[in-house]
Amino acid sequence: MKLLDFIPVKLTLFLIFGILIGYYNNISLLLSTGLTSVFMVLLGISWTRKNRLDNLPFGFFSLLCTICLGMMSVALTLPDNNSKHYTNFKLPTEQYLHLKIHEILKPNSYNERFMADVIEIDGIEANGRILIIAKKDTLKPKFRVDEEIYTLNLLEEISLPLNPYGFNYAEYLKKLGVLHQLKLNSRDYFIKKNASITLLGLTAAVRHKIISGLAQSNFGTDELGIIQALLLGQRNDISEETYKNYKNAGAVHILAVSGLHIGIVLLLCQFLLKPLERLPRGKDIALLLTVILLWGYAFLAGLSPSVIRAVSMFSFVAYAMYLNRPTSTFNILALSMFFILLTYDPMLLFQVGFQLSYAAVFSIFWLFPKLQNLWNPGNMILKKCWQLVSISLAAQIGVLPISLFYFHQFPGLFFISNLLIVPFLGLILGLGFLIIALMLAGILPNSISVIYNKLITLMNNVIEWVAQQEFFIFKDIPFDSLQLVLSYLLIFTLVYSLTEKKFKNILAAALCLIGLQLWLISSTIKKGREQKIIVLHKTGTSALLYKKGNYLDVNCLDSVAVIKLVKALVVEENIEKVNYKTLQNSYHFKGQSLLILNKPEIIFQKFQKVDYVILGNSPKINFNRFLDSIKPESIIADGSNYMSDIPWWKKSCIDRKLPFYYTGEKGAFILEIE
Template identity: 50%
Template sequence: MKLLEFIPIKLTLLLVLGILTGYFINTGIRLPFMLTLVSLSILGILLFKQKKAIGVTFGIIAACTTIFLGILIFTLAQPKNATDHYSHITSKGSETWKLKITEVLKPTSFSHRFIAEVMHYQTKKASGRIILNLAIDPIYGKFNVDDELIVLADKVDIKPPLNPHQFDYKNYLEQQGVYHQIYLNRHNFLRYDHPVRTLNGYTAHLRDKISAQLAQANFGEDEFGIIQALFLGQRDDITEETYTAFKKAGAVHILAISGLHIGIILLFLEFLLRPMELLPKGKVLKLIAIVFLLWGFAVLAGLSASVVRAVTMFSFVAYALYLNRPSNTFNILALSMFFILLVIDPMLLFNVGFQMSYAAVFAIVWIYPLLQKFYNPKPWVVKKVWQLLSVSIAAQVGVLPISLYYFHQFPGLFFVSNLLIVPFLGLILGMGIIVIVLVLMNLAPDSLIGLYNSVIGLMNTLIDWVAQQEIFIFQNIPFDSIQMVLTYTFMIALIWMIHTFTFKRLVSVLLCIICLQIWSLYKQDSTQNKEQLWIAHQTKNSILMHQSGAHLTIYTPDSASSTRIISDYSIKENIHTTTYQPLANAFSLNHSRLIIIDSSSVFLESDEYPDFVLLTQSPKLNLERLIDSLHPGVLIADGSNYRSYIKRWAVTCDHKKIPFHYTGEQGAFVLKLE
């Protein structure tokens, strides 16, 4: 099957190319707008003269137009490019906001967190999104979707990661159009009594009402959390142990309302509404009913980005089933992706869930038929098991490079959990809908609630068993973006070769393998030739990481709390071995000398002045005297020091004209020793 012969696939790839171009090259709005307008005008003239959309010239102009359109929609999707965005309004004195809560985030140990839409800023009408942090306090509780607030507080920048290779939460929020946050207390905000209600607010209220009534039923704690996740899209009540078990078992996708759930509901509705086909124009009526019910479920689940994306995609899949033309499946999927990126949000292209959803679906459509040709058993039971296993393998192959890139792990027993759970997920979802409806009507018998509770409990038990087979969980796998792209290129070339074997396709597969090997050798060589010392940031702890090739030596008084920082660094830097050492008083590496002064305030004087001095554990010393004695090149303070000391040291260093680096503000300090 020659996929690039399909026009929707070509247009989608060109649109993606345009969005990526806009992401990496900041062009502003004017240039892509003019280019899109000019290219559309040329297309119109050519179409008017030729009467048909044919010819090389028309194809080239159409391709350029689609690329320019991708750049334009990406640029327009950036909230900062809106003329009324709050960042364009000059702030004088205290900042005044009128905000509307649009999303409730998972709370932390200290505060509730929300995303709010900016309605007014400094008394001027404005737009934008901002994060609100509300300290947990029983006096004023928490906010709900659609609540409107008047806030008197200054916005605060969202900090980038302070340590190397940590998750970049700042970049993650910027991709969602969030650039600042505000901290609230009981004195700096007022809540409107009668805010304007929206569809989002009504659905949130409906979910809260359903959740409250379900909480009164006799469900177990873990079972209640699973039900909330499966039907209401709320995972806050799932315990950390349960979530970790699903993650290790390769079944975490079950906990998020995504393409899997919508796909199962679609198949269930296809079966349930099949009698409608007997009516005049029954197929059309069935299609309309299915799409209506899918979007009804999306409303119930909160119209989150992932749910809207999945329902949009499977609305197109429902249309493909209506056409009953297998060759059109790729066309329909590409068209749904084109529609989602063009109309809903081009930033979804950078969303992990979006990437995995489409990678899995495309892989199922492409790889599943090949697996069925490879082995087609006759016994009915064996055939059904093989079909289910084929779907699971195809989906896992499709998302494998993305999973390795983002999560650096691979659950070896994914097929076991999918074989045990996915066949019964339709039953779990169908039975759950019935139970929820009966609970809301106060008609659910205790026996039915107990039965459903046992079904969810059995699913959790199976997941726990799979997760405990840790020998089959491959973790901490180094895998970068180049490897992800090369792996997908290899997979596509391999599938093409399997589909129709030719010498050229064999050569392309071998070239992909060679490129992967060259890149791996290059990474290994880069690692072996790298030596550097990092002074990391962690509150109430000191961490020094000395990398010498593929070996990492960690100097810290508290190794247990530094595990996450060390793990993130080791994966990205391709570290093979690690050792832990107690924190020393001095380091001398490649003609660079570092002295460490801890709470004892003791340091050794010598004729050779240190290049760097690290202050840890809040030493009580006269910093001016130390500077006059040691003449350090740079003074460094890590996260183990008191904030009051940091402020005092910064003033002293500024007075003495000595560079001062605090890891809590400027991030980890690196000494490159190549």
Template identity: 40%
Template sequence: MRLLNFTIIKLTVCLILGITIGYLNPVSILFALLTTGFLLLSLLIFYLIARKSFTKTIWFGSIAFLAMVSIGILTTTIHNQKNVANHYTKVISNNIDSLNTVTFRIREVLKPGNYYDKYIIDIFEVNSTKASGKTLLNIHKDSLKPSLKVDEIYISRTPFKNLIPPLNPHQFDYKSYLKKQYIFHQLFINNESLFPVDHKTTTLFGIAARLRQHINKKLEPYHFKPDELAIINALILGQRQDISKAVYTSYTNAGAIHILAVSGLHVGILLLILSFIFKPLERFKHGKLIKTILLVSILWSFALIAGLSASVTRAVTMFSIVTIALNLKRPTNIYNTLAISMFVILLVKPMFLFDVGFQLSYLAVFAIVAIDPLIYSLWKPKYWLPDKLWHTFTITVSAQFGIIPVSLYYFHQFPGLFFISNLVIIPFLGFILGLGLLVILLAMINCLPQFVADVYGYIIYLMNTFIGWVSKQDAFLLKDISFSLLYVIVFYLLIITGIRFLFKRNYKNLKLFLIAVLVVQSAFIFNALNKPSNEFIVFHKSRFSLIGQTLNNTIIIANDFDSITKSTNNIIRDYTVGNHIETFEEQSIPYLYQLNKKNILVVDSLGIYNIRTLKPKYVLLRQSPKINLNRLIDSLNPKLIIADGSNYKSYVERWEHICRKRKLPFHQTSKKGAFILKY
């Protein structure tokens, strides 16, 4: 089956292209509107000409695809909240660092950090001027104060702070992640600076949050353990904020993290249960229509309760289309259904395209639909149990073919025992979800027997224990895999051509597969030729110094870490994985780096720099040396001063002021990020 024979798939591809262009190259709303209007008018003219002459022309199709690309650009532009006339960035554009009186509403509760409780908020007013937009709110943790609730409105006086970009190479770019959610700034506030505002407005997000809170309150008397209650919230309610780091890591390393993300598997099971419950309605007049309306309404209510994440939105949209098509007695094609669901979601939420969950969700489903029938046909067990286990295995393997390249690109690890986790958990997941829904329903009406709660808690405990055991088999967990975007593209090419040749062996498919192999080899060669070499890096690490020197695919590390910091630090891991560096060495921090003709003098807390025979071009200040910087500059005449994260903030501010006064370049790693010098 050739996927591009389906018109909706072609249009969806064009929409994706338009969204990508619109995000990477923003344009004004007026330009996007005029371009889209012109193309749609041209499309109408070509359609009328083609219908009148009864002939197909290439121009109609070309204009249609261009119009869809333009619609993608327009959709991205319209949804960009910065283009709204009263967006808060227009109010604070001239005084971003000054105090602003801000009125806002809590929109979403995020997983707390080490020092702050985090929320996404909707801005209502800034300095008595009506405003709109979202931002990130950080509240200093206070065990004596309750957490803020969704829909609560507050007033506070605080400056807007810029989001911090990654300070070291290949670190997770949280600023870019938030930008895709139209969040451009953050607020830091103490609980004492928050003033609540009386209000009567309620949003759907607030209703869903209160319902989740009510469900958890009803479950409290049954004494579920924290990890068990966190898994129940993830499986049934789509909330993963309370999952401990240890449990989350176990599911990740076992290749079972998708179980905790409400997606197609969960929604499909819910749809089967609801279809069975509402089956009697079909006996009445218009019963099928009523059943369809109820099913779609409950599915979207469930999606709202689960937080409308990308994966659950995809699943509910797709199953809603299937449900409506069955009611209309229209034949459905799974590829069309997937494409329509993607098309609709991206029109409403174009930034979902860059969401990892959205990408993995669709890639997994496309792979299952395309590959699973081929693998499943290799063996037809006679008995029910072997057949179910075999089919679970083939579905799991098919999904991995779809997501492996993207998963390696984002997470750089591969759980080798993923099939064991899925073979054991997936067959029972329907029962676990169904019993979970029953437990919540009985708890809501105060009719849940304690022994049922105990049994369900023990089932969750067994699942966590098994996942924990699988995750500890370190020999089967491949970590720190370097995988670039180029590798993603060429390996998908290899997977597609390899599967085509494996199940349909002919000369054409063999030729395509061999070409893909050559392309993959070329990507490896290209990567080997472009690895960083002769590179000196002063990384940013608060309270410590971390220096790297890259030579011939090896990085030489010098640091003053303590044992705890050394075991938990990921800065070097991110750098080596991102740059495909295979080996690293350690040494103590020297007082001088000689890099060809570029010398870097390191001045530590001892403050020794009186080297008359040496004129360093760069000076690195670390561990807050008590020196007279003016005297150092006069003595050594450096071209650049570097201050890493180990220095006191007051020292760095004083040094920065001196360098600015003397018009000498000053690199502060806490502001400008890692200092990188190629030599």
């Protein structure tokens, strides 16, 4: 079976290609719309031709139209092409903002976080989405979905990572359509009375009622957090330790309402609605009700991208089952992806969850039958176990390169956790939905709550046991974007070479393997020759790093404070050995001299001329006299200094035309040494 024989697969691939072109080349709306219109006209002309043997022109223009549609869909999401987007107003100025809460995010230790839609700016209609960061206040309840607030606070840009290989939260939010954030205290806003109500707000209120009811039903704290995630898609109340256990056990997908959950809901709907098929046009009614129930559950689960994707795909599956025709699962998968990217949001393509889910489902559709052909045990128990292992193995093969690229780790016991949990997930979900129904009806027996709580506790204990087998958790694996591409090429060619043992397939797999090895060797050699100095940005402390090939010296005052920052560098730069040392006052690296001023009192007359001066802990010196005496080539201020000192130091350097670098503004200072 060749995937490219399916028209939906071809169209989806070319739509993705168009989205990538539009995003990375910033294609304008005018150009993409113009090209789409031209190719649509040519498409129509080619369709009206009488001689349509192979209809090559029609197919050619169809693919070009699809590419242009991808580019146009990206252009339509850009704020520059939306005159009412809030970024097209004058920012930042003191403006009267009218906002509507769209989504509640997981809070941290100090702040609540929300997504909000812009309704008005200074009374003028506007749109767009922002991130709200509100300080926790025990006297004021947190915002709810659909609440509307007014504030005069200024919108702020979302900070970029200040250290090498830090998580780029600004880029992540940008792909969600969020470009600014708003920080609020309890006195910075007031809530509008009688705010308009949306369907999303109604479902959020129902979800809140369900969660409140479950909280009063004798469930444990950890168990309640898992129940909310399993049934309602709300992971905000899961403890960090529990989430880490599921992640290390390779079972974190169980905590997200996605394809697995929606598939079970579809089967439950078909089972419950089966009697309707006896009525006239009963199959039509059952199909309609099934789709309504699926999308109703999607709204109840918060319409997250994973839920939208899964419900879209299984809506196609429900229709295919209604037709009772042999339909390709790849067509269903491709159509759901095409539908979501074109009609909902093309930027979903860049989200990790979207990539992981489709990679997993595609891999299951593709590899599961092949794995089943390898072994077909006669024993029913062995057969079912092999099916579960095959599904888990197929999914993990599909997501392995993406997991290594984003998370740099791989849970080796994923098949154990899936074998122990997935067979009972239908029972867990079905019983959970029954408990919600009984609770809403006010007739939930306490005995059922106790049984369900013990069931969730047992599942958590199993996951915890699997996660504790740390020997099988492979962490801190360096993996770049080219390795990602080459790994997928290797998987495809290797599978084809094993199933269709032709010379060209074996040659392609060998070339991919050689290419991957050559890239690993070349990148290792390149990184082994690098030498650089890095001044990290860390509030309250100083750290100077010296990388020489695969070795890293960490000179710092507090190793615990910088260990996470160092770990990110170690993974990405493939560091073999790390040495922690106490930070000294002067260093010499290959002709580069560095002076570190981080003591309360400095007698600068003792210092000779230096190339770089690093300021830390706001040293008490006459800065102007110091500069005139030492005459350094550059000044670097790290994150341990008082913010009030930075402007004065910067002005003194500007007056002397001396380069000044503050890590709090520009990020970690990196000096390449040749």
